[in-house]
Amino acid sequence: MSQYKKSSLSLGNAVAMGTGVMIGAAIFALLGQIAELSGEYFALAVVMGGIISGFSAYSYIKMAHAYPSAGGIAMFLQKAYGKGTIxxxxxxxxxxxMVLNESLVARTFGTYTMQLFEGSENSFWVPVLGVGLLVGAFIVNILGNEVIGKTAMTTATIKIGGILIFALGALWAADFTVGSALPSTAPENGVMEYLASLALAILAYKGFTTITNSGGEIKEPHKNVGRAIIWSLVLCGVVYFITALAVGANLEIPQIIEAKDYALAEAARPLYGNYGLWFTVGIAIVATITGVIFSIFAVSRMTAMLTNMKLIPHSHFGMPGNIQQHMLVYITVLAIALTVLFDLSGIAAMGAIFYLIMDIIIHVGVLRHMKEKVKANPVIVITAIVLDAIVLIGFVWVRAQTNLTVIIVSAALIAVIFFGEKLFLKNTKQEDQDEMRDSQKSNDEKHN
Structure with missing residues (x-):
């Protein structure tokens, strides 16, 4: 497989890829966690997460119109900050x-699959099944993005159609009315808890960035990358909201929280019995499988781009193949380790923190260095920065009180990444200078 295949993905394939990553785990794994933090307002939190993601998407769309690339975000950052530590x-x-998202999806796959056997979300088989999924996704990606493109549209249709069948059927069976969707009591949780729920809701939409990371493969990228992002956000927003209403119409908040890792499967039980459970789990399995495949596809492209830009270290360890194939191996191994070591809540927390910090850096770069070049509206970009910062502060505050270990691990990893990159780039710069000096010395000796 060649490293990049220009114009190998259509607009429809790109939309399917974005929705494939977003619906891969978000609606199945995060809905219960969002409800745990926001209570009866969890459907509203899902909508607000989409709105905030819409503000964030503005910077990516503007950059993608100007600089479509298979490296996507890596290229955007390079244009804004140059080839440096930031x-x-x-x-x-x-x-x-993104790797954390793959682990989240993998564990969600294991959790929902175990519902077919009335297994616990804490079962030994959950990470085992997750690891199996990651290995399978690796194999599919090795086969090439033609396979991904051909399956993207079909699987996206199955997922969206299946979830809507579940949600609309659940709403009909529960005699849903618009009035019943409105919270009946004042919020029980505080403002910080609600802000924390928005961080997880935003995480449910972050799959749109997958599209930018495959910009070089999308046909007519200058216009289709932006269109694909918008369509993906709109489609997922509608699906998420309807599904949240359906779950809320059939389960009380304590029930959703108790089954937070498999809330949709639990919501199907009282309505459709085992048939509903099997149907929902089947959709979850399709969604998680494709979610992992599309996510690995995108992150391998981005890390390959970073390697080619000499921004991250690389070693082939004797493996055959090109850089992108090597990155597939490293990504899969890391995702497997995270799947085994952390539960869904821990994985989601770290993923949200990493993503929000990166998102803020993107917006600051656009605001300070690129707004004239890409014709970005500074008011929209500043709004995105403020919203991200408020949500991040609320999320870290809440998680520090409930799971301080995750915050410490996240902070440690962030520090290692930053200072590790700083050291690597310093050494790389020194090596380049030494190489130039040796080359100049050799040329001088030849002339003498």
Missing amino acids: TAFAALLMAFS
């Missing part, structure tokens, strides 16, 4: 958040 640091934060 670019490498932020790009790696994005890459790590």
Whole structure:
């Protein structure tokens, strides 16, 4: 497989890829966690997460129109900050958040699959099944993006159609009315908890960035990357909102929280019995499988671009193949480790923190260095920065009180990435200078 294949993905394929990553785990794994933090307002939190993501998407769309690339975010950062520590640091934060998303999807796959056997979300088989999914996704990606493109549209249709069948059927069976969707009581949780729920809701939409990371493969990228992002956000927003209403119409908040890792499957039980459970789990399996495949596809492209830009270290360890194939191996191994070591809540927390920090860096870069070049409206960009910052502060505050270990691990990883990149780039610069000096010395000796 060649490293990049220009114009190998249509607009429809790109939309399917974006929705494939977003619906890969978000609606299945994060809905319960969002409800745990926002209570009866969890459907509103899902909508607000989409709105905030819409503001964030503005910077990406503007940059993608000007600089479509198979490296996507890596290229955007390089244009804004140059080939330096900030670019490498932020790009790696994005890459790590995507790998964390793959682990989230993998564990969701295991959790929902175990519902077929009435297994616990804490079962030994959950990470085992997740690891199996990651290995399978690796194999599919090795086969090439033609396979991904051919399956993207079909699987996206199955996922969206299946979830809508579940949601609309659940709303009909529950005699849903618009009035019943409105919260009946004052918020029980505080403002910080609600802000924390928005961080997870935003994480549910971050799959739109997958499209920018495959910009070089999309046909007519100057216009289709932006269109694909908008369509993906709109489609997922509608699906998420209707599904949240359906779950809320059939389960009380305590029930959603108790089954937070498999809330949709639990919501199907009282309505359709085992048939509903099997149907929902089947859709979850399709969604998680394709979510992992598309995510690995995108992050391998971005990290390959970073390697080619000499912003991250690389070693082939004797493996055959090109850089992109090597990155597939490293990404899969890292995702497997995270799947085994952390639960869904921990993975989601780290992913949200990494993503929001990276997102803020992107917006600051556009605002300070690129707004004239890409014709960005500074008011929209500043709004995106403020919203991200408020949500990030609220999320870290809440998680520090409930799971301080995750915050410490996240901070440690962020520090390692930043200072590791700083050291690597310093050494690389010194090596380049030494090489230039040796070359100049050799030329001088020849002339003498």
